[in-house]
Amino acid sequence: MEANLSLVPAIIDKYKAQKKALIAILQEIQETYNYLPEEALRLVSKKLGIPLIDVVSVATFYRAFSLKPKGRHQITVCLGTACHVRGGPKVLEEFERKLGIKAGETTPDKKFTLETVNCLGCCAIGPVVVADGNYHAHMTIRKVSRILKPLSKRE
Numbered sequence: 001m002e003a004n005l006s007l008v009p010a011i012i013d014k015y016k017a018q019k020k021a022l023i024a025i026l027q028e029i030q031e032t033y034n035y036l037p038e039e040a041l042r043l044v045s046k047k048l049g050i051p052l053i054d055v056v057s058v059a060t061f062y063r064a065f066s067l068k069p070k071g072r073h074q075i076t077v078c079l080g081t082a083c084h085v086r087g088g089p090k091v092l093e094e095f096e097r098k099l100g101i102k103a104g105e106t107t108p109d110k111k112f113t114l115e116t117v118n119c120l121g122c123c124a125i126g127p128v129v130v131a132d133g134n135y136h137a138h139m140t141i142r143k144v145s146r147i148l149k150p151l152s153k154r155e
């Protein structure tokens with residue numbers, strides 16, 4: 001489904017369509033829509049006078065940006081070496097099984113996006129999972145439901 005992009009022009013105007021505000025504008029669009037819709041990037045390119053290819057390369061360079069729609073809840077499983085040897089892959093498999101999606105995918109109801117990362121910089125407490133910005137240490141398969149249940153109830 002195409003996103004309703006009616007809020008994009010106001011975001012661009014807020015920054016007076018200045019070229020130097022490109023990242024701030026993309027950040028705000030990402031926060032508003034949970035991803036960067038292609039049409040929004042075209043509009044940003046046109047209004048800021050920056051070639052679309054340059055807008056897209058900024059959008060793909062930063063991990064915080066996504067060109068695909070994301071779920072309302074983000075689950076990130078660390079698969080860096082330390083987390084890997086402590087059972088990270090099994091934890092990931094359990095999330096995949098419970099959500100019915102693979103890493104890198106979003107559930108059809110757009111509720112959850114499941115991703116992996118290579119080290120979050122806190123290896124001592126691995127395996128680590130980040131759910132909506134909250135860090136969960138020493139993850140086990142049994143803790144997966146405990147993370148998903150409260151999030152499933154929330155919108």
Ligand code: FES
Binds near residue numbers: 080081084127128
């Ligand atoms: S390997 Fe997972 S936090 Fe470093």
